[in-house]
Amino acid sequence: DGGITQSPKYLFRKEGQNVTLSCEQNLNHDAMYWYRQDPGQGLRLIYYSQIVNDFQKGDIAEGYSVSREKKESFPLTVTSAQKNPTAFYLCASSISGWSGYTFGSGTRLTVV
Amino acid sequence: QKEVEQNSGPLSVPEGAIASLNCTYSDRVSQSFFWYRQYSGKSPELIMSIYSNGDKEDGRFTAQLNKASQYVSLLIRDSQPSDSATYLCAVYTGFQKLVFGTGTRLLVSP
Numbered sequence: 001d002g003g004i005t006q007s008p009k010y011l012f013r014k015e016g017q018n019v020t021l022s023c024e025q026n027l028n029h030d031a032m033y034w035y036r037q038d039p040g041q042g043l044r045l046i047y048y049s050q051i052v053n054d055f056q057k058g059d060i061a062e063g064y065s066v067s068r069e070k071k072e073s074f075p076l077t078v079t080s081a082q083k084n085p086t087a088f089y090l091c092a093s094s095i096s097g098w099s100g101y102t103f104g105s106g107t108r109l110t111v112v
Numbered sequence: 113q114k115e116v117e118q119n120s121g122p123l124s125v126p127e128g129a130i131a132s133l134n135c136t137y138s139d140r141v142s143q144s145f146f147w148y149r150q151y152s153g154k155s156p157e158l159i160m161s162i163y164s165n166g167d168k169e170d171g172r173f174t175a176q177l178n179k180a181s182q183y184v185s186l187l188i189r190d191s192q193p194s195d196s197a198t199y200l201c202a203v204y205t206g207f208q209k210l211v212f213g214t215g216t217r218l219l220v221s222p
Contacts, residue, residue, distance in 0.1 A: 041214065042213065042214035042215060048209060050208050090156070097206075097207070097208040098204050100146045100161055100204075100210070101202075101210060103157070
Protein backbone atom coordinates (compact mmCIF):
# COMPACT_ATOMS: atom_id res chain seq x y z
CA ASP A 1 0.00 0.00 0.00
CA GLY A 2 1.19 3.50 -0.78
CA GLY A 3 1.81 5.91 2.02
CA ILE A 4 4.19 8.06 4.01
CA THR A 5 6.42 6.60 6.67
CA GLN A 6 7.88 8.73 9.41
CA SER A 7 10.43 7.36 11.82
CA PRO A 8 10.94 7.13 14.63
CA LYS A 9 7.53 7.58 16.24
CA TYR A 10 9.10 8.91 19.46
CA LEU A 11 12.51 10.52 19.83
CA PHE A 12 14.30 11.75 22.90
CA ARG A 13 17.42 13.87 22.65
CA LYS A 14 19.60 15.91 24.94
CA GLU A 15 19.67 19.64 24.57
CA GLY A 16 22.36 20.80 22.16
CA GLN A 17 22.29 17.69 19.97
CA ASN A 18 21.25 17.67 16.34
CA VAL A 19 18.64 15.09 15.41
CA THR A 20 17.31 13.91 12.04
CA LEU A 21 13.72 12.86 11.43
CA SER A 22 13.03 10.52 8.55
CA CYS A 23 10.20 10.86 6.02
CA GLU A 24 9.75 8.43 3.12
CA GLN A 25 6.85 8.21 0.65
CA ASN A 26 5.99 5.72 -2.08
CA LEU A 27 3.07 7.68 -3.52
CA ASN A 28 5.17 9.11 -6.37
CA HIS A 29 4.32 12.60 -5.13
CA ASP A 30 6.49 15.49 -6.27
CA ALA A 31 5.88 17.82 -3.33
CA MET A 32 6.81 17.14 0.29
CA TYR A 33 6.37 19.21 3.43
CA TRP A 34 7.43 19.41 7.06
CA TYR A 35 5.14 20.89 9.71
CA ARG A 36 5.48 21.42 13.40
CA GLN A 37 2.53 21.21 15.80
CA ASP A 38 2.67 22.33 19.42
CA PRO A 39 0.01 21.32 21.99
CA GLY A 40 -3.30 23.02 21.22
CA GLN A 41 -1.78 24.81 18.24
CA GLY A 42 -2.21 24.69 14.49
CA LEU A 43 0.25 23.44 11.91
CA ARG A 44 3.26 25.61 11.16
CA LEU A 45 5.22 25.06 7.94
CA ILE A 46 8.95 24.50 8.39
CA TYR A 47 10.19 23.60 4.89
CA TYR A 48 8.72 22.31 1.67
CA SER A 49 10.06 20.87 -1.55
CA GLN A 50 8.32 20.84 -4.91
CA ILE A 51 10.96 18.84 -6.74
CA VAL A 52 14.14 16.86 -6.15
CA ASN A 53 17.19 18.97 -5.22
CA ASP A 54 15.06 22.02 -4.48
CA PHE A 55 13.35 23.21 -1.28
CA GLN A 56 12.01 26.42 0.20
CA LYS A 57 11.77 27.82 3.70
CA GLY A 58 8.40 27.93 5.34
CA ASP A 59 7.24 30.19 8.13
CA ILE A 60 9.52 28.83 10.88
CA ALA A 61 12.66 27.50 9.15
CA GLU A 62 15.20 28.87 11.64
CA GLY A 63 17.03 26.07 13.45
CA TYR A 64 16.00 23.42 10.91
CA SER A 65 17.56 22.03 7.74
CA VAL A 66 16.37 19.64 5.03
CA SER A 67 17.58 17.84 1.94
CA ARG A 68 15.78 16.36 -1.06
CA GLU A 69 18.18 14.08 -2.86
CA LYS A 70 15.53 11.55 -3.85
CA LYS A 71 11.89 11.98 -4.77
CA GLU A 72 10.87 9.53 -2.06
CA SER A 73 12.78 11.05 0.84
CA PHE A 74 12.69 14.38 2.67
CA PRO A 75 14.59 14.20 5.98
CA LEU A 76 14.44 17.02 8.51
CA THR A 77 17.33 17.89 10.82
CA VAL A 78 16.54 19.74 14.02
CA THR A 79 19.72 21.56 14.93
CA SER A 80 20.96 22.82 18.27
CA ALA A 81 20.07 26.33 17.07
CA GLN A 82 16.35 25.56 17.36
CA LYS A 83 15.31 27.17 20.66
CA ASN A 84 12.26 25.05 21.50
CA PRO A 85 12.49 21.81 19.53
CA THR A 86 10.08 19.74 21.63
CA ALA A 87 7.01 19.28 19.41
CA PHE A 88 5.04 16.92 17.17
CA TYR A 89 6.57 16.87 13.67
CA LEU A 90 4.44 15.98 10.67
CA CYS A 91 5.62 15.17 7.17
CA ALA A 92 3.21 15.39 4.25
CA SER A 93 3.29 14.86 0.51
CA SER A 94 1.15 15.91 -2.40
CA ILE A 95 0.84 15.42 -6.15
CA SER A 96 0.17 19.13 -6.11
CA GLY A 97 -1.05 21.33 -3.26
CA TRP A 98 -4.26 21.72 -5.24
CA SER A 99 -5.19 18.10 -4.55
CA GLY A 100 -4.48 18.20 -0.82
CA TYR A 101 -1.88 16.50 1.33
CA THR A 102 -1.34 13.02 2.69
CA PHE A 103 0.26 13.06 6.14
CA GLY A 104 2.61 10.62 7.78
CA SER A 105 1.92 9.40 11.30
CA GLY A 106 4.27 11.95 12.87
CA THR A 107 7.33 11.99 15.11
CA ARG A 108 7.07 13.25 18.66
CA LEU A 109 10.39 14.84 19.61
CA THR A 110 11.24 15.55 23.23
CA VAL A 111 14.40 17.39 24.12
CA VAL A 112 15.57 17.10 27.72
CA GLN B 113 -1.04 37.28 4.84
CA LYS B 114 -3.41 34.60 3.64
CA GLU B 115 -5.49 33.42 6.56
CA VAL B 116 -7.90 30.67 7.42
CA GLU B 117 -10.03 31.24 10.49
CA GLN B 118 -11.83 28.68 12.63
CA ASN B 119 -13.51 28.86 16.00
CA SER B 120 -11.32 26.83 18.35
CA GLY B 121 -14.28 25.45 20.28
CA PRO B 122 -14.91 23.12 21.87
CA LEU B 123 -18.15 22.54 20.00
CA SER B 124 -20.24 20.20 22.11
CA VAL B 125 -23.11 18.23 20.57
CA PRO B 126 -25.10 15.24 21.84
CA GLU B 127 -24.88 11.90 20.08
CA GLY B 128 -27.15 11.77 17.04
CA ALA B 129 -27.20 15.54 16.49
CA ILE B 130 -25.80 17.48 13.55
CA ALA B 131 -22.41 19.10 14.14
CA SER B 132 -21.70 22.22 12.08
CA LEU B 133 -18.12 23.38 11.70
CA ASN B 134 -17.27 26.63 9.96
CA CYS B 135 -14.22 28.15 8.33
CA THR B 136 -13.58 31.48 6.65
CA TYR B 137 -10.66 32.39 4.41
CA SER B 138 -9.19 35.65 3.28
CA ASP B 139 -7.76 34.95 -0.20
CA ARG B 140 -10.38 35.31 -2.93
CA VAL B 141 -8.35 33.30 -5.43
CA SER B 142 -8.42 30.18 -3.26
CA GLN B 143 -9.03 27.18 -5.48
CA SER B 144 -9.56 24.09 -3.38
CA PHE B 145 -10.68 23.39 0.15
CA PHE B 146 -10.19 20.51 2.54
CA TRP B 147 -11.33 19.21 5.89
CA TYR B 148 -8.97 17.10 7.95
CA ARG B 149 -9.83 15.20 11.13
CA GLN B 150 -7.15 14.91 13.79
CA TYR B 151 -7.57 12.68 16.81
CA SER B 152 -5.55 13.58 19.89
CA GLY B 153 -1.93 12.54 19.45
CA LYS B 154 -2.45 11.43 15.84
CA SER B 155 -1.78 12.95 12.45
CA PRO B 156 -4.45 14.71 10.33
CA GLU B 157 -6.58 12.57 8.05
CA LEU B 158 -8.28 13.97 4.97
CA ILE B 159 -12.05 13.48 5.18
CA MET B 160 -13.48 15.88 2.60
CA SER B 161 -12.33 17.99 -0.32
CA ILE B 162 -14.44 20.49 -2.26
CA TYR B 163 -13.57 22.53 -5.31
CA SER B 164 -16.73 24.27 -6.50
CA ASN B 165 -19.59 26.17 -4.93
CA GLY B 166 -22.37 24.14 -3.39
CA ASP B 167 -22.60 20.97 -1.36
CA LYS B 168 -20.64 17.76 -1.51
CA GLU B 169 -21.85 14.75 0.43
CA ASP B 170 -19.92 11.67 1.53
CA GLY B 171 -21.74 9.42 3.94
CA ARG B 172 -22.53 11.36 7.11
CA PHE B 173 -20.32 14.26 6.02
CA THR B 174 -21.35 17.24 3.89
CA ALA B 175 -18.96 19.98 2.86
CA GLN B 176 -20.43 23.31 1.79
CA LEU B 177 -18.55 25.99 -0.14
CA ASN B 178 -19.58 29.58 -0.76
CA LYS B 179 -16.80 31.41 -2.61
CA ALA B 180 -18.68 34.71 -2.75
CA SER B 181 -18.85 34.80 1.06
CA GLN B 182 -15.48 33.07 1.44
CA TYR B 183 -16.56 30.36 3.80
CA VAL B 184 -16.52 26.62 3.83
CA SER B 185 -18.36 24.44 6.31
CA LEU B 186 -18.54 20.81 7.34
CA LEU B 187 -21.72 19.18 8.56
CA ILE B 188 -21.59 15.88 10.39
CA ARG B 189 -24.97 14.16 10.61
CA ASP B 190 -25.85 11.61 13.28
CA SER B 191 -22.75 12.57 15.26
CA GLN B 192 -21.05 9.75 17.13
CA PRO B 193 -18.66 9.86 20.10
CA SER B 194 -16.01 8.55 17.70
CA ASP B 195 -16.34 11.84 15.78
CA SER B 196 -14.83 13.66 18.77
CA ALA B 197 -11.63 15.16 17.36
CA THR B 198 -10.14 18.40 16.11
CA TYR B 199 -11.21 19.35 12.59
CA LEU B 200 -8.77 21.35 10.51
CA CYS B 201 -9.85 23.47 7.57
CA ALA B 202 -7.24 23.89 4.81
CA VAL B 203 -7.25 26.08 1.73
CA TYR B 204 -5.08 25.96 -1.38
CA THR B 205 -4.18 29.41 -2.65
CA GLY B 206 -1.24 28.53 -4.90
CA PHE B 207 2.51 27.83 -4.68
CA GLN B 208 1.87 24.13 -3.90
CA LYS B 209 1.00 24.94 -0.28
CA LEU B 210 -2.08 24.60 1.85
CA VAL B 211 -2.94 27.18 4.48
CA PHE B 212 -4.40 25.58 7.60
CA GLY B 213 -6.74 26.94 10.20
CA THR B 214 -5.97 26.24 13.85
CA GLY B 215 -8.81 23.74 14.07
CA THR B 216 -12.14 23.32 15.87
CA ARG B 217 -12.37 20.78 18.66
CA LEU B 218 -15.58 18.75 18.49
CA LEU B 219 -16.92 16.85 21.50
CA VAL B 220 -19.80 14.42 20.96
CA SER B 221 -21.36 13.26 24.21
CA PRO B 222 -23.14 9.88 24.50
